[in-house]
Amino acid sequence: MASGVNPVWREWATLTSLIEQLPQHFQQGVGTSALEITCLACLPKHLVLGTNVGLVYLAHLPTLNLLRLKCENPLTPISHLSTLSTVDDMIAAGSEDGTVSIFQLPHIPDFQADTYK
Template sequence: MEVTSGAEEGFIREWTPCSHILNLIPPRIQTGIFSTELSLTCVDAVSEYIALGTNVGLVYWYDRKKGNIQRLRCEASTSPITYVKIVSTVDYMVGAGNAAGQVTVFQIPKEHPENIPDTLKPKVEPKVERYTIGDLHKSKITSIEWSKNGMRLFSGDKSGVIIMTEIDFYMHLCKSMEIVNEEYEIVQMSYHQNTLLVSSLYRTILCERRDARWHVSQLGKKERKSLCRLGAVFQHSYARGGGAAAYCARAGLRLWRADAQGNVLHTLLFKVIYLTLFIIRIN
């Protein structure tokens, strides 16, 4: 691993090769009588699996323990996948958004523990379920966020529209509704206890669900002076206790720490640290 002060090279580079994964993915894919070059467009990971989005409407599901790979096909197979997000609940839930504004949800059953007797295992192995959320987004998906239990999915697009989809696993149904329109591209979302933290090119907002309605408040008193691709996340410390803090990136190498009501508590400055960085090699 190398830490460098070069802005073009980035701060941290990991030299561990991923050839064991890439060798399982074909360089080209056949579509009718034509073949198309396959490119990886996005990635997300949990401790057991890695999801890789492609430019041909496929999501590759890599098992990190067994070393095998599975193809998950979206309904719109010609549109590139622009965002993937995984959450591990009773099953693995994978949300994949594409350039046409369509969101596909894959419900992937978890394997049964080896110590469970065969008599308690289901006679028929459950299959991967697919849900398609279409006709709500009119531009490409730029961000996806899950609730912790995997029953709510939030999708944001390039036009600033955020859609919440509630999934009923037992009835195999999903219900979607628009909760806010920021009119600027959604950069990142983070969800914690009925509050959705949203960072767009223009500003960062908090969307809190109260009395079956969504209430929107801005994080901080001022919007950004210029449009920037800056994100924001919730971070909860179980050691300190208390509520989750919202961390919001700002221009000029600054970071805001705010509470769940959007009040800025502290500003962290990284400019001094950035200017004094030297190349560090870790063997």
């Protein structure tokens, strides 16, 4: 994928620093369970990860900053992610019980993004 606006995707890019930012376990009642990535999707500058605990992690690819998004039903595994990049970036997260959570991410133009660094 190569265009003037979007970054160039590479065939191989190491994401170990991103995976290390994710928690390995989550609290479920009294005990803990392992956190698993169940699905993924991408936007031009983000990688979107769905988990088995109803959380969506949004990773900004140039900086690998991680943002956690909570879905409607906690502890219900995310089974599908879909993304759309228009004026704003949109993420739809579908869970195993049929619930769909939609997140809207404002698009920051490149000339303004430099001032927020």
